[in-house]
Amino acid sequence: MRALSVDVRVSYPEFELAVTQAFPGTGISGLFGPSGCGKSTLLRVIAGFERSATGRVSFGDEVWLNGRSRVAPHLRGVGHVFQDARLFPHLSARGNLDYADKRAGRVPARYSFDDVVNVLDLAPLFARRAHQLSGGERQRVAIGRTLLARPRLLLMDEPLAALDTRRKGEILPYIARLPTAFGIPIIYVTHALEEVTQLCDRIVALSDxxxxxxxxxxxxxxRLDLADVQGRFEAGSVLTGHVAGQDTALHLTRVDLGVAALEVPQIGLDTGAELRLRVRARDVSLARTRPDGLSIRNVLPAHVLRIAPEPETAFAEVLLDLGGQHLRARITRAAVQDLGLVKGAPTFALIKSVAFDRQALPRVMPPLGG
Incomplete structure (x- = not known):
């Protein structure tokens, strides 16, 4: 697999992008950060659209940018999926796909038209035009059209930004299977942490x-020092576990974390399936002794790893160890003082089951062609 390497500069009157970074030739790399931090500009540099860029961009043994000398965008073999689907309105979904397939011409076909249709479940959409498709369906067709150009690298620039949480939940599994299905690395731009959690194998965080x-x-x-990049309201942790069982009567799923278990709104995954769950720091409360008589379903034994008071605020970030996995809690400095929290102190992390947004939880991937 070909790795992508960038060492580039782009200067505007009030903004400068200066990035040196290697991206592996497999999986999904998330490019994350707040609006205006340079994510889309970096994608434009990689795709060859940013004429003012200087430095070096290489893909395997190919050099796409050397100083100011650059390879034209159409010669790089890069596919680009944007926020808006950009489908041809006068063509059906099938027509949009056929157009890209024919335009690919002599590009080596590592996969077929039918492969793309099956992986993205596009056959039921063939007869519809763009205005007859939902937002998620339009993006699936747009992704399919881009793949049928047979790119060697896929850039996705906030492709789910215009979708609501439910529609995002429907399309995320399709995107997650793309690297394996087509053997293509993806750089995925987003400022939504739930997308990073469910999709990405690694993350590159940008700021200014x-x-x-x-x-x-x-x-x-x-990392407690990245609260400003994540947004303090959304900052949190990622826990990895396995489905331990389902309570269909109460619509709950039990997730085994190894040393403890979580109850979350029901997820339609088989027992033993691995999944990631994002827990916002603001949704975690702490207690020094195990509490009784609470509506909170998840009480997890932990130890304090680190405490980071936020300058000039009432709050502090606490990093906890859960048997090898880490959890963040955002509480007041007064609570830190009253609980006597110090590094190594045993504590219990309390998380409401309703803190897990059901619509953003992992979903079952539909069968191929289904």
Missing amino acids: GRVVAAGGVAETLE
Whole structure:
């Protein structure tokens, strides 16, 4: 697999992008950060659309940018999926797909038209035109059209930004299977943490045109020094577990974390299936002794790893160890003081089951062609 390497600069009157980063040639790499941090600009550099870019961009042994000398966008073999589907309104979904398939011409066909249709479940949409498709359906067709150009690298620029939470939940599983189904690396731009959690194998976090963190999703999101990048209201952690069982009568799923278990709104996954769950720091409360008589279903034994008071605020971020996995809690400084929290102190993390947004939880992937 070909890795992508960038060492680039782009200067505007009030903004400068300066990024040096390697992206592996497999899986989904999330490019994350607040609006205006340079995510889309970096994609434009990689695709060859940013004429003012300088530096070096290479894909495997091919050099796409060297100083100011650059390979034209159409020669790079890069596919680009945008926020808006950009379908041809006068063509049906099938017509849009056929157009891309024919335009691919002599590009080596590593996969067929039918492969794309089956993976994205597009056959039921063939006869409809763009205005007859839902937002999620339009994006699936747009992704299919891009794949049928047979790109070697796929760039996705906030493709779900215009969708509500339910529609996002429906399309996320389709995107998650693309690298395996087509052997193509993906760089996925978003400012939505639930998308990062469910899709990405790794994350590159940008702030003010610079890389401020890069690595695995869980270890990057748990960093207490990235609250401003994540947004303090949405900052949190990622827990990995396995489905331990279903309570169909009460519509709950039990998730085994190894040393403890969580109850979350019911997820239609088989027992033993692995999944990731994002827990917002603001949804975690702490207790020094195990409480009784609570409506909170999840009481997890933990130890304090680190406490980071927020400057000039009433709050502090606490990083907890749950038998090897880490959890963040955002509480007041007064609570830290009253509970006597210090590094190594045993505590209990309390999380409401309703804190897990059901619509953003993992969904069952429909069978191929179904």
